[in-house]
Amino acid sequence: GAGVSQSPRYKVAKRGQDVALRCDPISGHVSLFWYQQALGQGPEFLTYFQNEAQLDKSGLPSDRFFAERPEGSVSTLKIQRTQQEDSAVYLCASSPSTHGTLNTEAFFGQGTRLTVV
């Protein structure tokens, strides 16, 4: 596709439910990032992949959060036993650079808005 695609665009989950959020990066992009954007806040880094390798997961808020990118393209962010504080927009971004965002632009998807009720 022409840009970063995320699905679903909106997700309502009952507290305790597991959810899976999908990101289709721009074809050929090596780097992939996940960010969490709470209401009224700026995005916060969650995790970074270079191809299939998860090089940085320091931003994942708890062990209920898990991300994977098994074939170096599509990525899935999974949240287990969702809590109300998980309600946020989850943004995915990709970049052609192996150095992440240092020298090249990161292209963002429209995000998935997760509401936990």
Next chain:
Amino acid sequence: AQSVTQLGSHVSVSEGALVLLRCNYSSSVPPYLFWYVQYPNQGLQLLLKYTTGATLVKGINGFEAEFKKSETSFHLTKPSAHMSDAAEYFCAVVPLSGGYNKLIFGAGTRLAVHP
């Protein structure tokens, strides 16, 4: 730890007026600096970035920003606001030490443009 402060969560200007959105960063070493714009129901779009070289950076849609090391600032300006500039603007940094791959964002400034 690196942080970014955007002064003013909401800014309102008249069409044709100067736009000034403020951003200050905390770092002993100047990081790479970015401004992103987010239109409703759209992803973040890069407006401009400063890495090295000229401190006055020109971006898309007539925006520019000036890196001032002495003030640890990277304020975004546009001489004449247009109705289509109404959006949320985020300042971000990439620390040069350790977090090479992470964008650290400010809380954002929502710009309103009225006729």
